[in-house]
Amino acid sequence: MTAMLYGQVAVNALMLGATYALIAVGLSLVFSIMRVIQFAHGHLYMLGAFCVFYLATELGVNYFAALFIAALAVGVLGMILDRVFLRPLRGQDLPSMIVTLGLLLLIEGSALLAFGERDKRFQSPVDGAVWFFDTIVIPSERLMILGVAAPLIALLFLFVWRSKDGQAMRAVAQDREAAMLQGINVDWISALGMFIGSALAAAAAGLLLPIQVLTPAVGGPVVIKAFMVVILGGLGSIPGAVVGSLAFGALESFGTTFFGGYSSLAAFSAVMLILIFRPRGLLGRA
């Protein structure tokens, strides 16, 4: 009985952690390149969720295809937002952040007008459950979420550490001006970072759609959690964002089981406690 409980809580923690990682990694990537907290990140997540929802329910698009299209569309939107709103303010971090706060309000308001405030529920594309060792039973959709999110994160790591543009991103994150002197087009790298970050947020939103209620208001809590996770892992560190996400997913998952409705309180308290002893985050550099 307890083995089953812990097993389920652990899988749940992994699943939550992996989706938080998808969201947080984007936020961290954009921050590391532009030194801007992209406050509208959660709202791009929300748009991604609506995109998948309407593609799948209204247009009958296959769920996984819808996921892909939504990621692409929101990624391109992120690039456009960067080009129109952030690029003219490049290098001015504070005004850029205020602009992203404005975008947050703009997107939430538009979504409210376009999609209405009523809760939407989404039929899970997979059903049933999978048994492990005859004791642990995991709902299939949670395995599906984990099965898509984990490879996406692995792909991102491969991209950042093994591709030319990924190396350029690391360089820009460490020294923007020195990166320009090596021939790196910082505008292009910023746009690419916004594309990847936004697309991953949309993918995460689409993945969580079957187990969440969708309204235009979901963006706010998402960006707060992602921000929390990014700080926990170390601001601007991509491995940090993943580690922070897994830690936060575990805190929340175990918190829900043992503290019920107070899980967020428990998780956030734990994060604050960790940050008191390690203010630069788990993997952050001083």
Added chain:
Amino acid sequence: MLLEVNDLWVHHGRAPALKGVSLAVSEGSLVALVGPNGAGKSTLVRTISGLKRASAGEILFEGKRIDRVPAHRIVGLGIAHVPEGRRVFPDMTVYENLRMGAYRRLRRGKLMLRDSAFDDDLALTYEHFPRLKERARQRAGSLSGGEQQMLAIGRALMARPRLLLLDEPSIGLAPRMVQEIAQVIAAITRRWRVGILLIEQNARMAFRIAQHAYVLETGQVVITGATDALARNEEVKRVYLG
């Protein structure tokens, strides 16, 4: 002429930082630019490499105007800039830093390229800086100041420049390390046949290795000439070599 700067004006906000500076560097020569803090030396090289915009005047590289070219295209033309304060990528390894120097020549798909031209450049760079080879896998941020300076110069060489802009390479280094850097700079001009514009507060060091020098004060060239002649100039001796 490799580099020609004609009557260049640059402003920081409304305050002029350069007031009609003219200067030239010929192929394979080592030209020093000395002067006190705040004279506009860094502003000049930052304008050449596109980090700062000129408000008037022109910059020509191999006869073509480059004062409107964005910073990330400058290195592709053949100008590498070693910025003040070294500015290596601290969380990358020494090898990764050198690879960033060749960034523009890396192929998109496979970064882990082993193309022979890259390997040749790397071998040559290591020849000048054997210590970088020993520390290839070490984080650049963990190197000493002198080693970081070597890395910054090595990274610039990896771009295969025809003009190298060195901004205060000796600053903050121990005297012995200053000697070493000076020797390497002299060796680089000979070996790579690259023109060097060397900015230095340490005029003594700069005059020893450069053939020609400009003295910049409050945004204007006040004296220019061959270094051996300048070294005998009473005024220069008193202010810069005293």
